């Protein structure tokens with residue numbers, strides 16, 4: 001019962017945008033808009049403790065370039081982590097004693113970048129990197145293992161925060177969330193979802209959908225997701241998706257009454273809603289009725305943009321841009337040629353989305369990276385491609401893209417006061433990067449360059465070279481006047497997983 005589609009009227013912002021690195025200089029434009037986001041206190045997600053960090057543990061990073069996710073340029077210094085939290089940033093008192101203390105784990109930064117762990121605003125742990133249609137048939141045991149593996153892949157890629165955007169089976173997301181928090185398996189901090197809710201004539205992939213028609217049945221499904229399954233987020237599948245060839249991305253399948261009922265029920269139960277909303281009318285419904293997190297928003301029009309701008313402290317947008325690019329340009333090897341993708345509308349959608357998202361960034365609407373990794377041509381482990389797209393297509397500076405992926409996703413998790421920055425008092429979720437992501441944002445895509453990964457004050461990854469103290473000038477007959485960069489590729493490879 002999709003509504004008859006009218007041709008989209010032109011929008012008032014430039015549709016053809018210049019690609020390339022932003023010319024913006026100075027303070028990152030998205031800091032204030034991220035800090036201004038204020039979801040109602042009643043929607044604060046449950047606080048999950050992560051177990052397994054010894055309270056007496058101390059980790060010292062020396063000589064690092066600190067990219068702290070504030071408006072400050074990266075600066076040289078040292079960082080001390082005690083127990084679960086960062087306690088000193090820049091100057092660490094008693095550093096000489098700490099360095100000599102055998103109980104302190106010391107990482108010699110040698111000028112590498114220390115920054116917050118990354119965040120993904122639209123995550124599917126349960127997607128298998130293959131055929132989504134078959135996920136419904138996959139045995140729950142195999143599917144649990146697959147979900148666990150994706151969670152591990154996120155943390156192995158330097159991601160420490162993820163916002164669940166739908167689970168292919170009811171309990172997979174919550175089980176994996178709880179196992180991560182219990183310290184049983186490794187993975188990022190996670191807000192779990194259940195199956196996406198769609199009308200019987202509006203689903204994208206039937207086998208992984210919770211069907212509901214009309215306000216009453218939708219309320220019932222939401223109550224079940226919250227009270228029986230234990231979700232943190234609720235997902236509505238409101239618009240179509242061109243790859244289905246039967247449900248257009250420009251069509252909205254929800255009614256006003258249904259959207260209003262879902263928001264009312266979800267918020268009443270203290271949970272936020274997110275929505276697959278590509279169509280113009282689906283975006284407007286999200287804003288009008290208060291769906292907190294808007295995914296995609298490709299076909300937003302002038303009226304929708306104005307509505308969203310007025311309520312920009314109550315919503316964030318996570319476009320999941322990599323899906324559009326990869327479906328259009330990189331799916332051929334998987335049997336989905338570019339000509340086909342263009343024919344069904346992905347080129348048109350990408351152009352509309354990029355133009356609209358640039359306008360959102362200009363108007364101070366919060367746009368966050370992440371989304372829809374776990375399809376065949378958007379494989380797990382490639383999550384940081386989103387940051388490159390933000391820089392190349394959306395007029396974000398590299399600094400703004402990193403702030404969105406760290407401070408921004410922390411705000412989405414409603415934990416901006418304790419996650420997403422390198423700051424005393426914050427949880428020690430951080431990565432040591434061999435390179436400067438402000439000069440080359442793509443360095444974050446290279447797992448070999450993410451040398452150390454910490455979450456909750458615990459070392460998740462550190463290659464062998466981190467344990468070899470650098471030679472000091474004056475030792476070994478001065479054979480090492482300059483501290484060399486130890487290159488141990490054959491050992492490193494063994495210690496790192498390939499995705």
Ligand SMILES: [Zn+2]
Pocket residue numbers: 122124165371372
């Ligand atoms: Zn998705």
